[in-house]
Amino acid sequence: MSAHKTALSVNLNKVALVRNTRHLGIPSVLKAATLCLQAGAQGITVHPRPDGRHIRADDVRGLHELLKSWPQVEFNIEGNPFHNLMPFLSETRPHQVTFVPDSEGQATSDHGWDLAADAERVRPLVAQAKALGVRVSLFMDPDPEAMPLARAVGADRIELYTEPYAQAWGTSDQAAVLQRFAAAARAAVAAGLEVNAGHDLNRDNLSDFLRAVPQVREVSIGHALISDALELGYTATVREYLAAIARAHAAPAP
Ligand SMILES: CC(=O)[C@@H](O)[C@H](O)COP(=O)(O)O
Numbered sequence: 001m002s003a004h005k006t007a008l009s010v011n012l013n014k015v016a017l018v019r020n021t022r023h024l025g026i027p028s029v030l031k032a033a034t035l036c037l038q039a040g041a042q043g044i045t046v047h048p049r050p051d052g053r054h055i056r057a058d059d060v061r062g063l064h065e066l067l068k069s070w071p072q073v074e075f076n077i078e079g080n081p082f083h084n085l086m087p088f089l090s091e092t093r094p095h096q097v098t099f100v101p102d103s104e105g106q107a108t109s110d111h112g113w114d115l116a117a118d119a120e121r122v123r124p125l126v127a128q129a130k131a132l133g134v135r136v137s138l139f140m141d142p143d144p145e146a147m148p149l150a151r152a153v154g155a156d157r158i159e160l161y162t163e164p165y166a167q168a169w170g171t172s173d174q175a176a177v178l179q180r181f182a183a184a185a186r187a188a189v190a191a192g193l194e195v196n197a198g199h200d201l202n203r204d205n206l207s208d209f210l211r212a213v214p215q216v217r218e219v220s221i222g223h224a225l226i227s228d229a230l231e232l233g234y235t236a237t238v239r240e241y242l243a244a245i246a247r248a249h250a251a252p253a254p
């Protein structure tokens, strides 16, 4: 058994994505956060992208207010520090920021930092976030040799980008890919970093990952978790609508 329990941080991007297709405010990001926390999630993650396609500034502010009532819960804001991210840190001082090297308008995150190229420009932004009291995590590919560089720019944690693992899960590549992630996590810890993980983790592939990479302090999960929440909720929801129809038929308007 590992000495710590891995925290689950729920990424709410996809709730906002659906919400943004109309002007009704549903589904509500704040209600989703509340339900996830009531169910035991230990953190909330959002990635306010520059194009505002899902999480927007008002969501970040609203979650910041909401989480004042949940002092044990970690607020994690992800994004590219060279785009729109840093003002959110000054305004809300979340527990953690995850720097992600996405381009503007990128469909979704698909690689970690290349610190051999970017260390000098990332370092002052890491220092700026830490001066605000915000823990800094860097989104990284599972490359053991890059971990000392992540530490050298001042990061507290790294987040292992797990899509390659998710793609390998259940195939003959799974064991080899997991070995790569395990080596990267060991290298991170040896360099003085803590380890997070995320991207395309789901309730099928998660346990195998955490067994192989027990150092993981936190997983942030959005796309699959929100999809599961929809699918696991269809039965009860359809019954509610059928009940509403039945009520109308049982007591029609006079
Ligand atoms: C850093 C990371 O892996 C997540 O932010 C992920 O990219 C989710 O972002 P989207 O919900 O915009 O795909």
Ligand SMILES: NCC(=O)COP(=O)(O)O
Residues within 6 Å of the ligand: 011, 045, 078, 159, 197, 198, 199, 200, 201, 220, 221, 222, 223, 224, 225
């Ligand atoms: N940092 C990863 C994250 O927040 C969620 O990624 P995904 O589960 O939506 O792929």
